[in-house]
Amino acid sequence: MFSSTMYFGYIKEQQEVKRSLKESIEITTGALNTQRDDIEKKIKELEEDRNKISQEDLERLDRLVPARSSFDEIVFVHDVNTIAQRNGMTLQGLVFGGSSEIGDKFGTFSMGFSVTSTYEGFKKFMRDLEHSDQLIDISIASLSGSGESGEYIYSVSLITYWLP
Numbered sequence: 001m002f003s004s005t006m007y008f009g010y011i012k013e014q015q016e017v018k019r020s021l022k023e024s025i026e027i028t029t030g031a032l033n034t035q036r037d038d039i040e041k042k043i044k045e046l047e048e049d050r051n052k053i054s055q056e057d058l059e060r061l062d063r064l065v066p067a068r069s070s071f072d073e074i075v076f077v078h079d080v081n082t083i084a085q086r087n088g089m090t091l092q093g094l095v096f097g098g099s100s101e102i103g104d105k106f107g108t109f110s111m112g113f114s115v116t117s118t119y120e121g122f123k124k125f126m127r128d129l130e131h132s133d134q135l136i137d138i139s140i141a142s143l144s145g146s147g148e149s150g151e152y153i154y155s156v157s158l159i160t161y162w163l164p
Contacts, residue, residue, distance in 0.1 A: 138156060
């Protein structure tokens, strides 16, 4: 009598709990396997899409927003200075804001400088900056001076980006 009470009162209840847990585990495992299969399929699709991008375009993208390991502040400043020199200008009063990371998404490098130029020369310089290989945001552009000689002093602050 005690053994039948024990079976129906405790053991059967524990077997039901065990069966319920086993069913729950099977359902969860099935869902996880489905999710894994979906993720593996998406990874394969993304790899196929990436393989469709030409090596030339990948290199251009790397120049547009380089990885931190390949971004060099000195080379960037040199590139900006080369653009200025092509337009008959010299960078003056360089100020570096430094590099900083914005979470794990991207990093920035900021700098400021001034140049002396005519309005047309400055427009061409800004257009050349706009078409440079690296992504650049002009955060401030201002002018000062009387312009009596046809030239003004332009102050520029800019930001460029890199990937961590």
